[in-house]
Amino acid sequence: MAKLTKKQRQDIEALILEVFYTIDKSNTNTDHYKKLFAKMTDDQFYKFISAKFPYRFHEKPFVTEPSMHECRVALEKIGKEPLYCKVNLPYLYTNKDGVPVNTRETLVVWIPLKKVKQFLTKKNSMSIDISTRDMKTGLLTGVDKNGKTSDREMESLAVAGLDATINEFSKYRADSMNAKNELYNLININGTVTQKEVPVDIDDSLSKNLLNTYLIGSGFNSNLINQGYYLPYTIKNKQKKIERK
Numbered sequence: 001m002a003k004l005t006k007k008q009r010q011d012i013e014a015l016i017l018e019v020f021y022t023i024d025k026s027n028t029n030t031d032h033y034k035k036l037f038a039k040m041t042d043d044q045f046y047k048f049i050s051a052k053f054p055y056r057f058h059e060k061p062f063v064t065e066p067s068m069h070e071c072r073v074a075l076e077k078i079g080k081e082p083l084y085c086k087v088n089l090p091y092l093y094t095n096k097d098g099v100p101v102n103t104r105e106t107l108v109v110w111i112p113l114k115k116v117k118q119f120l121t122k123k124n125s126m127s128i129d130i131s132t133r134d135m136k137t138g139l140l141t142g143v144d145k146n147g148k149t150s151d152r153e154m155e156s157l158a159v160a161g162l163d164a165t166i167n168e169f170s171k172y173r174a175d176s177m178n179a180k181n182e183l184y185n186l187i188n189i190n191g192t193v194t195q196k197e198v199p200v201d202i203d204d205s206l207s208k209n210l211l212n213t214y215l216i217g218s219g220f221n222s223n224l225i226n227q228g229y230y231l232p233y234t235i236k237n238k239q240k241k242i243e244r245k
Helices: 006-023 028-038 042-049 068-078 117-123 151-159 163-172 177-190 206-217 232-244
Strands: none
Touching (some): 006 068, 151 163
C-alpha cells in the first residue's frame, strides 16, 4: 500500500474539510470528517480516500442546504473537472474532417453514478408505513424510503390510457397531503372512496410548492400552482375578502 507523508495527509485533510465547510457553514459535515480522520492510521486513511465514492454529504433540511454559489465555489476548490466548457453537438453538424460544431462555454454538471447496491437495498421493496417524510420535498425518508414510481412506469400507464391510475399515484398516493388525509378519512367512515369524492386543489402538492418557490426565487413565474401572476395564497385571501363583503 502506498505511503503518505505527514504533509501530504495534512494537505488532503485540509482540502476535504475546506470543501465541506464551503457548502456547510453549520460544521455538521466538517466535524463528522474531523472525528473520522482522527481515528484513522495513515494506511486506513489512504484506503478510505482511494475508495470510489468515499465522501457523503450529510444533509439536514433547513440546516445544511448549500446555495448554488457555494457549490460552485466548492467545485472550483477541487478543480478536477471544469465547471464551464464547450459541448460538442455532432448531431447538429460535423465538418468533412469529422469535427463537430460546439456551443459557447456553458455550465456542465458532472453526475457520479450511484452504486448498484441501492437497487437491492432500496428499490426492490415497498413501504409499509409513510410516517417518515420530508415535508419540503414530499419524499419518504429514513426507514420508510423505498422504490418510487419511475418515469418509464408513468409513461407505460399513459400509453395504456390509465389516467385515473396516474392521478392516484401522482397525487393521493404521493404528496397531496390534504387530499390524502381526506381520502383516508372517507375510507375509515365508508369503507370505500372514489376520486370524484376527493378533489385535489392545485396547490395541494409539497413538491410543486417547493419547485414553485425555487422558480420564484430565481425570478421565474410558472403555472405549476400560480394562476396568472397570483400565488394561491393571494387568491385565497381575495376569495375570503369577497365572501366577507
